[in-house]
Amino acid sequence: MRAYLTTIIESGTESYDLEIVEAASGFEALKTLPHHKFDAILTDINMPDINGLELVSFLKNHPVYRSIPIMVISTESTEEDRRRAAALGAEEYLVKPFQAGDLVEKLRRLLRVA
Amino acid sequence: MAREDDRARDEFTSEAEELLDTLSRDLVDFESQGQNVRPELVNKIFREVHSLKGLAGMLGFTEISELSHSLEDMLDRLRMGRIAITRDLIDLLYDSVDSLNRLVIAINDPSLGALVDMTGLTSRIHHIITSQPARVHDDPFAELTLDEQTKKSLTEYEEHRLLENVRAAKHILVLEVTFDFSDFDERLRALTASLSESGEVISTLPAIPTGNVNGIAFRLLYGSTLDAAAVQVLAPDAAVTSLRKSEPGAAAPAALPAPTEIVEEEMSLRSLSQTVRVDIAKLDHVMNIVGELIIQKTQLEALTRASADRTSVQQGRMTSHELGKVARNLDRKLNELQKSVIEIRMVPVGQIYSKLSRTVRKVARELGKEIELVLRGEDTELDKMMVEELTDPLMHIIRNALDHGIEPPDERRRAGKSPVGRVTLNAYQQGNSVVLDVTDDGRGINPENVKRVAVQRGLIGEKDIVDQQRAYELLFTPGFSTAATVSEISGRGVGLDVVKKNLQELKGTIDVISRVGEGTTFRISLPITLAIIQALIVEAGGEKFAIPLTSVEESLRIYSRDIRTVERREVFTLRDFTLPLLRLADAFDLDDDHDHGPDTKWFVVVTRAGEKTVGILVNALVRQQEVVIKSIGERLKTVPGVAGATEIGESEIILVVDVGSLIDHFGGRARETRARAAHV
Structure with a gap:
């Protein structure tokens, strides 16, 4: 079902040729970090392992990742x-x-693309 | 686009069902943990409802999304400690999960949607949320020395957990650990698991490690009964610091209010999805076998080309020898493939246990009986479709046990039993069958009572003798249970005859073992899978038939002179047992000119369906082989004694015998003979 979110983003940003990496938990998110050069990160708050706040806190204090813009999707x-x-x-942020x-609109703003 | 919608809907249904299944299991745990419910569990339940809401919301399933939204709101307050755990709350959670299940089913069958009382549920949720005074939110940090970064990264929920741990006089500790990036997840999970045994990991904050560039650091906020020194022993690699400024005080738990009654309509507990989740390793195995089959095919092609050039007899023999080898290999690989595919269809019967326990709980409540449900053998595997089809019959039998088997608490006390009735469901494998025993420790089946009801219903006469065996048969006779006698619980006039019929469709049998005053066991026996079976191919009246090997006890050769007639019924003495005989040719109205006097040879296939044994008389045994049962279509479905048809090589199509219905239909009097024989 995660793929559903991916589908929305892909269909709304077709012309930008985005590569989307999915992670099912906070740990998975951490593990994918060194393998990609992310332009933006979308995260939920309620997640297994480590939650969205902890992830944001880590990223925003990290010398390399701090510049990646983050969108929090929550309820x-x-x-x-x-x-x-x-x-x-x-x-x-975006409310579910x-x-x-x-x-798509917020993602574009986040990526600073017109 | 429509197809995409369908796909999204199917995906949602399957995912939602899985979520709700986990949720029901968690609710059972939740209830059993009482007031000391583990906060992790409450949070897990909250997250599950949260996920369901998100999914439903995105796909536009408004009712599911709204109900789970209200629930989520209530659960959020619960995990924040703003509302207490009460009987009402637990009941409401169960009822909500039931309703969510219905709503999910209603996606594919909209007629069921009306059964859900949305307004009622929402107002009950609202009542619980508003009826309890909000607790004062203390500042959890007042007594702690906690760094700013950790403080800022706590969610509201984590902050609440921290506060609860402070209140409960736990030691509040910080553990700093650094792991290698390659396996931090496994190691951290292991650490968290061991810490959770004596406390609660409140928050896990990742951090940039000092020194180790390939690593990742974590700051764990931990509330525990252990002090820093003890935790240091548990986690020798961690830097452990205590955050408490002073020694802790104590806290008291809340009381549990009285339960309320909620009566609801029943509905099928069967799940909706036709999908099976498969371990990828199983699929890889199939892939490997297919690869090997392709190799065999290549060899076969090479042989075909080579044999065209071989002309001498000797060369011909060689070709034949090599072909034989390929055929044997193919056979072996196909067998493996068959086994693997069957394995893929298998799911643990435990999948339906949580649904059953939910219903038992509800029914017991409605009947005012206290029931302990014991579930065993949940890992026993059965074909997915069988598991689905089994749910309703199983529920019917369990309801029967609760309603008719288990006595009211007073009666139990008088009989010297514990007031709490016990119903045990045990699943286990026995040869090629899976057996499910539903056992109660109730009043047992009294043949006298069964006779009285059967006479009232006009099923038998006053003078008929009803022994135990006959009593059990009467229970499964159409018309025995009617809406007038059956209470609301046992079903709307649906009797055990329907249960038996359902099970027969699954090629299963049901038997009763009961002792008056001690209890009853309903024993369901099912073949592990329906798709492929081992069968004995026999010949009778010039036609071939396949008899499923699961029903065959043994086969033997006899002569016409061995066949005796007792009460106009043909029997054969097998060791010390009088075996009723059934001529297969007669059963299917075939002309049989096989009998040429006392020296004519026959074969008896001794078959068994449940507790009944009958010898099927055939002209010849052909061979034993695996057959794939195919349905013979709706119109012929009602023909007794036929399970389906199968193809046995060279386009020869034969009927597969359904031993259970054959005995029931043609061997009606055989049972009497057998019962008498058993009593001699």
């Missing part, structure tokens, strides 16, 4: 956590459930 019930993510340095168009 209304985690409003407070979203505020915390912003305090940790996450650039963008969302429209495909919103996601």
Whole structure:
């Protein structure tokens, strides 16, 4: 089902030729980091292993990864956590459930592409 | 686009079912842990509902998304300690999961959607959320020396857990560990698991390690009954620091209010998805076999080319020898392939256990009986389709046990039994069959009571003798149980005859073993898979038939003079046992000119279906072979004694005998003979 998110992004950003790497947990996310040069990271807050805030905190304190823009995707019930993510340095957030168009729009902004 | 929607819907259904299945299992754990429920479990349940909501929301399944949203909201408060665990809350969780299940099923069958009382559930959730006063949110950091970065990275939930640990007078520690990047996940999981045995890992914050460039560091926030020195022993590689400024105090737990009753409509517990999740290793194995089959095919082609040039007799023999070798190899590989494919279809019966325990809980509540459900053998594997088809009959039998078997608590006390009734479900493999025993420790089946009901229903006369065996048969007779006698629990007038019929369709049998006053066991026996079976090919009346080997006990040769007639019924004395005989040719109305007097040779195939044994009389045994059973279509489905058809080489199509229905239909009186014989 993760692939569904990928599908939305792919269909909305076809012309940019994005490569999307999926990770099912916080650990998986950490493990993929050294293998790619990411232009943007999208993360949930409620995840197994390490949560989204911990991931954001790590990335934003890392000498190499701190410059990668981050979008936190989460639900209304985690409003407070979203505020915390912003305090940790996450650039963008999106509330679930969302429209495909919103996601693509925010992603474009994040990537600074017109 | 429509196809993509279909795919998304199928994917959602399958994923949602899996989520709800895990959720029900977690709820059972949740309930059994009572007030001391592990916070990790509450958080896991929260995450599961959260995932379901997200999935449903994105795909536009509004009702599922809205209900899980409300639930998530309630669970969020629960994990934050803002509401207490009450009976109402537990019931509401169970009911909500039931309703979510229904809604998922309703995606493919919209007529079922109306069964869900959305407004009722939402208002109950709202009631729970609002009826409990919000607790004062203390500052968890007041008593701790916690660095800013860790503090900022805590989620609201983690902050709450930290506070709970501070309140519960736990030691609050920080463990700093550095692992190699290659295997940090495994090592950290192992560490977390060992720490969780004596405490709670509240947060795991990754950090950049000092020194080790190939590594990754983690700061674990840990609440524990152990102090820093003890934890240091558990995690020798970690730097352990205590965060407490002073020695901790104590905290008290809350009380559990009384339960409430909720009665709900029943519905099929069968899951919807036709998909099987397969271990990739199993698929790799199939792939390997296919590769080897291709090699055999190449050899066959080479042989074909070579044999064209071989002209002498000797060369011909060589070709024949080589062909034989390829055929043997092919046979072996095909056998392996068959086994692997069967294995892929297999799923553990435990998959339906959680659904069963949920229903047992509900039914027991409705009946005012206390029931302990014991589930055994959940790893026993059975064909996926069988597992699905089995759910309803199994539930019916369990409901019967709860309703008719287990006595009310008072009656149990008077009989010197524990007031808590026990129902055991045990699954195990026996040869090529899987057996499921549903055992209760209730009042047992009294033949006198069965007779009274059967006479009332007009199934038998006053003077008929009803012994144990006859009583069990009557239970499965159509018309024995009717809506008037069966309470709401045991089903809407659906009797055990339907259960038996369902099981027969699966080529299964059901038997009863009961002792008055001690309890009853319903024993379901099913072939492991329906698709491919070992069969004995026989000949009768000039036609060939396949008899499934699972039903065959033995076969022997007899002469016409060995056949005796008892009460106009042909029998044969097998050792000390009078075996009723059934002429296969007669059963299928075939002309048989085989009998030429007392010296005519016959073969008896001794078959067994459940507790009944009958000798099937045939002219010849052809061979034993594996056959693939094919359905013979809807119109012929009702023909008794036929399980299907199969092809046995060279386009020869023969019927596969269904021993169970053959005995039931043609061997009706055989049972009486046998019962008498057994009593002599």
